[in-house]
Amino acid sequence: MDAMYIAVLFFWIPMSSIVLGLWVSFSSKQDSKIYFGRILTVISFLLVCISPWTAPLSPSSSIGHLIGFIVGPSILLLTGLYLITFSGNVPVGKLPYSDKRLGFICLFIGTIWFLMMQWGDLTPMYYGDELNKFWLIFFPTMLILLCSLSSVLSISMLVIGDNRQKESRFMAAISLFTLIIIICAMTIDGKNVSSNQFSDYLWLSVSDLLGISVGVSLSILIFGLVIYLYESNLEQPGSVNPPSKKELSLASIKISQNIGGEESE
Amino acid sequence: MNEIKQRLNIKIIFIAFFLPILVIWIIDSTLTGDFSSFDTSDSFTRFANAILTSYTLGSFLLLGNLFFYADSRNRPLAPLFGMALAVLLGVISTIILIGMGPMLLESNGSVKAQAVYNVGHTIVSFLAISLAGIICIGSMFSTITNGKKRNIFLEEE
Numbered sequence: 001m002d003a004m005y006i007a008v009l010f011f012w013i014p015m016s017s018i019v020l021g022l023w024v025s026f027s028s029k030q031d032s033k034i035y036f037g038r039i040l041t042v043i044s045f046l047l048v049c050i051s052p053w054t055a056p057l058s059p060s061s062s063i064g065h066l067i068g069f070i071v072g073p074s075i076l077l078l079t080g081l082y083l084i085t086f087s088g089n090v091p092v093g094k095l096p097y098s099d100k101r102l103g104f105i106c107l108f109i110g111t112i113w114f115l116m117m118q119w120g121d122l123t124p125m126y127y128g129d130e131l132n133k134f135w136l137i138f139f140p141t142m143l144i145l146l147c148s149l150s151s152v153l154s155i156s157m158l159v160i161g162d163n164r165q166k167e168s169r170f171m172a173a174i175s176l177f178t179l180i181i182i183i184c185a186m187t188i189d190g191k192n193v194s195s196n197q198f199s200d201y202l203w204l205s206v207s208d209l210l211g212i213s214v215g216v217s218l219s220i221l222i223f224g225l226v227i228y229l230y231e232s233n234l235e236q237p238g239s240v241n242p243p244s245k246k247e248l249s250l251a252s253i254k255i256s257q258n259i260g261g262e263e264s265e
Numbered sequence: 266m267n268e269i270k271q272r273l274n275i276k277i278i279f280i281a282f283f284l285p286i287l288v289i290w291i292i293d294s295t296l297t298g299d300f301s302s303f304d305t306s307d308s309f310t311r312f313a314n315a316i317l318t319s320y321t322l323g324s325f326l327l328l329g330n331l332f333f334y335a336d337s338r339n340r341p342l343a344p345l346f347g348m349a350l351a352v353l354l355g356v357i358s359t360i361i362l363i364g365m366g367p368m369l370l371e372s373n374g375s376v377k378a379q380a381v382y383n384v385g386h387t388i389v390s391f392l393a394i395s396l397a398g399i400i401c402i403g404s405m406f407s408t409i410t411n412g413k414k415r416n417i418f419l420e421e422e
Contacts (some may be wrong), residue, residue: 023329166412
């Protein structure tokens with residue numbers, strides 16, 4: 001079979017099915033459809049992850065290869081944050097205090113894992129010697145956005161929040177930590193990724209983020225315009241007939257049944 | 266007065282987003298002794314490709330969203346047709362602009378290869394954006410819930 005058809009069959013169809021599955025599971029009200037959506041998402045995700053074996057000749061399978069590499073540290077980071085958040089002062093669903101320690105351990109291991117992917121032996125490599133180029137897109141984009149968003153949240157806590165100086169300082173510390181990682185990656189060569197490569201891709205990531213924000217804003221603008229044009233062309237709804245005597249008497253009976261009683265002091 | 270304060274807040278938040286990027290640029294420029302490793306030609310190519318791809322994919326997702334909107338409006342065809350045209354515009358402009366020459370072709374040899382690469386690139390960027398967003402919001406909530414316990418309402422006297 002042609003390499004292109006193999007890529008479509010083993011990578012692009014499962015990748016589209018992930019979006020479709022998520023869509024079905026989030027938008028459906030019936031349990032059967034929700035389960036179907038979830039199962040479709042999980043199976044499609046697994047198929048995407050194994051695409052380096054099912055569609056080895058396709059460059060698109062590099063995405064599946066990258067997802068396979070980042071899924072571990074990402075889950076650890078997210079689990080860590082979940083455990084720390086819900087072992088704190090939450091009104092419902094509070095976890096035991098010991099989970100906070102476990103959360104910090106998960107967070108620490110997840111962070112070290114990501115750093116080892118940049119500087120150590122855990123970099124996503126094809127056949128042991130070829131660097132997966134999508135890693136050079138993923139990591140700088142994630143770091144630069146993490147740094148900028150933490151900075152935004154830190155300032156937002158001060159500007160919008162009430163007495164949130166401590167939280168603001170913590171978010172500023174995350175932003176600073178990420179900034180230090182970026183500067184280290186721009187100056188210190190990793191085993192498989194050079195600092196020059198990282199610098200080049202970092203600026204491409206900034207262009208990419210700006211381009212994505214402009215493109216998404218444009219599409220939302222067009223969407224709003226389409227709905228506005230449609231709604232403004234709709235005819236005014238016809239007015240209903242005035243209520244008959246029978247309807248008025250029925251309404252007065254209902255009102256008298258539901259109001260009245262003693263006045264509270 | 267409130268409006269002025271609100272505008273000022275938005276400006277401060279906007280500056281807070283770009284400040285780390287500016288700091289990195291200054292440090293990079295200092296380290297390389299040049300105007301950083303920022304290549305205007307490559308960056309413009311990436312910027313243009315990102316706009317085209319994210320516009321097309323975003324419009325396509327919003328076209329799907331219109332089906333839900335249509336549920337409350339007796340399924341009108343006009344907005345669906347309008348949004349389908351917007352998607353088509355994105356696809357056609359992508360093909361034409363990439364096909365115009367080497368300006369938007371990165372290291373790919375054909376329009377088809379570049380278009381597929383653009384979609385893959387956007388998926389990876391979207392994963393990075395999602396993970397960064399979730400980590401930031403998760404960190405914010407974890408600091409809030411692990412702070413001092415606050416009384417939301419004043420106790421009745």
